Amino acid sequence: MFDVCIIGGGIAGLMLAHCLPSSLSIAVLTKEDSFSSNTALAQGGIAASIGPGDHPTSHATDTLFASAGHADAERVKLLTTEGLAIIESLLSRGLPFDANQAGLPLLGREAAHSTKRILHAGGDQTGKMFLQYFLAVTDDHVKRLPYNSVLELVLRDGQCVGVCVEDGQGNRSIIQDHHIVLATGGIGQLYSQTSNSSVATGDGLSLAFHAGAVLEDLEFVQFHPTVLTLNGKSHGLISEAVRGEGAWLVNADGQRIMTGVHPLMELAPRDIVARAIEWHWQQKGPVFLDARKIQQFKSKFPSIFTNCHNLHINPGQDLIPVRPGAHFHMGGVQTDEWGATTVPRLYAIGEVASTGVHGANRLASNSLLEGLVFAKRLASKLLSIGFNFKEKEIHLAEVTKEFALPANLQVRMTKLVGILREVDKLQKFNTDFPLRWFDLQHYSSLHIKDIHRYTACSLIAKAALLRDESRGAHYRRDTPETSEQWTGKTVELSLAGYTFGERLLKYKESMS
Ligand SMILES: Cc1cc2nc3c(=O)[nH]c(=O)nc-3n(C[C@H](O)[C@H](O)[C@H](O)COP(=O)(O)OP(=O)(O)OC[C@H]3O[C@@H](n4cnc5c(N)ncnc54)[C@H](O)[C@@H]3O)c2cc1C
Known part of the structure; x- marks a missing residue:
């Protein structure tokens, strides 16, 4: 039994492992090797208001503007203020950001940032440098388990108590844990054209959905x-x-x-x-x-x-x-400001989470920062809850069911739920591939992986159909305008069906 089981070894998962004390036993599971992730591909850099005359308030204003009126102002404030403190701390601890001769970080400027605030490392290899740094400083109490795919989240009495895993040899087992964290990254591979790594197949969305968690803002996919x-x-x-x-x-x-x-x-x-x-x-x-x-x-x-x-x-x-x-997923598993999902003992950080900081469109170079900020917050949350849960008796179930992945799912996603959306196409996708719940424990590993792809696609399509307006990255030809009625509203999906949540949009200028 691990104290914390982290599913995913990108920037979010590794930052969390790094922030937890060595007295704890921690597992970091990855589907492939340690460098197969979107983090490893991140080139541009990481945003922080570190330059002369810059301020977290200005970074927050740019973030809120880019979000098309849909980010949560309080969460954005956390992102920009705590993000700056984390970057300063990483600089002092020797993360090798590119710097000038005086040792000051070189700052780039990207679209929609009002000033130069993008730090980078190794030129265009920022993400890789973060991974290398975290892998080098992570202690032995963190057990890295590459080629271990999580197939299912194990629930008992309404709580998440562990994970069902398939290892590189095809063996299945159940690992029980005090706390389980989704850090599974994005969804780009659900589409036929993508910038994403091969591991970005939306597993975290499907795992959370099948565990009964609430997901939100899934319609917002940045291309x-x-x-x-x-x-x-x-x-x-x-x-x-x-x-x-x-x-x-x-x-x-x-x-x-x-x-x-x-x-x-x-x-x-x-x-x-x-x-x-x-x-x-x-x-x-x-x-x-x-x-x-x-x-x-x-x-x-x-x-x-x-x-x-x-x-x-x-x-x-x-x-x-x-x-x-497909490049970045703004929505995901709904979390509070500490990374907790709606399922007890299940948490989400990084791209798989919907923390409310990106709204309908992400500001460039804010996603690596989001991974760092909410991983650090989650570490303090887990320490405050403690690790006093008892193991349960849990056995693997018999495999009795089969699932055939519909042909050309990626192509259909691209055509019907891609950049240019229309009600008829979305309805067709939703009719052909309806959102369903599967009793995962009874399917083979191969079929479960296909079910995760199918479910992630169906979730995004459902949300895209429900939001009958255009906002940020979600564009509908049948309703090309942004609607006031949708302002501040999130589409929330879960096993219970769909609801419309509220988002805190009021922006306080009083940030110090
Ligand atoms: C080409 C490209 C360039 C980018 N450039 C930038 C940039 O310059 N700045 C910026 O801020 N952002 C950038 N982004 C976005 C950013 O890289 C990602 O949003 C961020 O790295 C996501 O980190 P993560 O830790 O959430 O997930 P990832 O880094 O994608 O890691 C996901 C992890 O989850 C594991 N996993 C997934 N499913 C399972 C499963 N079922 N079982 C076990 N493990 C699983 C994977 O193996 C992997 O280890 C870029 C993205 C791309 C694709």
Whole structure:
């Protein structure tokens, strides 16, 4: 029995393990190896108001603005104030952020930030550097269990008491724990185009749903406009900075597709660019980035150049094929300000959680920060609750049922629940793939993994159908306007059905 079982070894899971004292026994389970995660892919950096003249209030204002009126102001205040303190502490403890000759962190600026506040490490390898740092400083009391997939959360008397796990050899077992934490990351792999790691299949959403937890804001999926796409397969991000350097979005004849769409052309807000590219793909055909006139592309964008080169694309001579891809999930398992879900002894942190800080659209570089802040808060919460629960007698059930994953689920998700949504398409998806509860313990491991994908898709589709307005990343062609009636309302899904929750939107200027 572990004191804390953390499902997921990205930035959120490892930060939590790091914040808990060595007197506790802690397990960190990961589906694949320690570096298979979205954290390992994070390039841009992490936001914190550390620069001269900057302040958490300003960071909070930018975050709330980006959220399209949907973030929780109190939670955003926690994010920006406590986030700054954590970054200062990591700096003093030697996390190798890129710095100038005076040793001060180099700060970048990203879209919708009003000032330079993005710290980065290893150039464009910020996420990887965080993982390396945490793996190096984590003590022996943390037992890392790679290639251990959690199949099911085990419940007794309405509490979460453990996890059912399949190890790398295909053996199933039950691990009982005092506290169980979902840190399972995002959902990008539910779509056919994505920037996400192979592990981002929405398991945490399905695990929580089957355990009876409330999930919210699931309709808000952020799509990155330019994922390198060849023969329908995604091959990583082409960062916004390439458009910033002057690359054009063009059709196969070399004509610019943003003409007449937005005065800022390629530099219009991310959502608008993503929707324009997707519309073009659906109505007219492929879209490319023309980066041929960018001088010294290789030295300006070394990792993108290498990625292109490996695919036999020379950005100096060739057009780069791009299509929007699922990038970040704003919604997830509903938590309080300490990371507690609605199920006793079950918690959620990182991208799988809905903490209310992103609203309908995430501000760039706020997600790594969210992982750190809410992991640290959860550590103090767990210590205050204690570890005095008794083990129960629990046995594995017999496998008696089967589940066949519908064909082309990713393609159907992309077409019907993608960037450009419509009521008819959403209804079709909801009819074809209705949200269901499965008695997981009676299915084989393989089938459970498919059930998790299916359930995560159905949850997102259900929420997208219910919110009949457009807001932030959720765009509905049948209701293209943002509706006042939806302001401050969350769509909450659980085994009990759906309800509409309230969100605290009032923003206090009095932050000190
Ligand atoms: C290409 C890319 C670039 C990005 N750039 C930035 C950036 O510059 N700044 C920023 O702030 N954010 C960025 N993001 C977003 C950010 O990286 C993620 O939101 C964040 O890293 C998520 O961290 P996490 O700990 O919640 O999940 P992850 O890092 O994704 O980790 C999830 C973990 O859960 C495990 N897991 C999942 N399911 C199971 C299961 N059933 N059983 C056992 N283990 C399981 C996985 O194995 C993995 O270890 C980027 C994302 C992508 C994809």
